[in-house]
Amino acid sequence: MKKDVEALNLPYLLHPKLTLLVTCGPFEESNIIPIAWSVPISRTPPLVGIAVSPKRYSYSLIEKYRVFAINVPTYDQLNAIKVCGSVSGRDKNKWEMAKLTKEKAKKIDTAIIRECIGHIECVLDRKLELGDHSLFVGKVVAAYVEEEAYASGILNTLKFKPPLHLGKEVFTTTL
Numbered sequence: 778m779k780k781d782v783e784a785l786n787l788p789y790l791l792h793p794k795l796t797l798l799v800t801c802g803p804f805e806e807s808n809i810i811p812i813a814w815s816v817p818i819s820r821t822p823p824l825v826g827i828a829v830s831p832k833r834y835s836y837s838l839i840e841k842y843r844v845f846a847i848n849v850p851t852y853d854q855l856n857a858i859k860v861c862g863s864v865s866g867r868d869k870n871k872w873e874m875a876k877l878t879k880e881k882a883k884k885i886d887t888a889i890i891r892e893c894i895g896h897i898e899c900v901l902d903r904k905l906e907l908g909d910h911s912l913f914v915g916k917v918v919a920a921y922v923e924e925e926a927y928a929s930g931i932l933n934t935l936k937f938k939p940p941l942h943l944g945k946e947v948f949t950t951t952l
């Protein structure tokens with residue numbers, strides 16, 4: 778027996794998804810937003826996409842400053858992910874709340890998160906308004922990863938446990 782999936786839960790049939798911490802806004806005023814809806818788009822040119830709701834403060838920061846950085850956290854940072862996803866940077870300093878450390882991005886004016894193991898710095902290529910989320914397409918200008926968490930061009934899950942979002946408040950990781 779297969780049951781119909783209601784529209785609200787439909788995206789979760791495409792989970793689990795790697796939860797990312799996206800940073801945006803100029804270094805001093807930078808903000809952090811957890812993002813599960815991301816997609817690699819192209820290798821040449823290097824393009825990646827994130828789907829962001831216009832309700833998010835981060836949406837206005839990316840629109841205004843046209844840069845964002847994708848930071849790959851570890852499962853150990855689940856608490857920081859939950860904190861950053863439960864308040865808005867409009868009225869809270871998430872760096873302090875989540876106890877994360879700001880570091881300057883290499884190629885763009887925003888912060889990256891020192892505690893994360895991978896970073897993709899993007900310049901906004903275009904925004905596609907597609908529904909209740911918009912797709913921000915980023916042109917990758919720098920990408921780097923912790924050597925220990927990486928082997929032969931792929932993430933090494935023997936050394937690093939990814940925070941995988943199943944949907945709602947539920948997360949899992951790899952064995």
Ligand SMILES: Cc1cc2nc3c(=O)[nH]c(=O)nc-3n(C[C@H](O)[C@H](O)[C@H](O)COP(=O)(O)O)c2cc1C
Pocket residue numbers: 796808809810811812813814815828829830832833834835836858859861862863864865866867910942
């Ligand atoms: C695990 C997780 C994944 C999320 N994924 C997305 C997403 O892909 N797109 C989105 O717009 N919001 C997503 N959110 C919600 C935002 O992170 C949340 O509303 C956040 O507080 C917005 O912060 P801001 O107002 O400072 O930008 C997610 C939240 C969590 C906890």
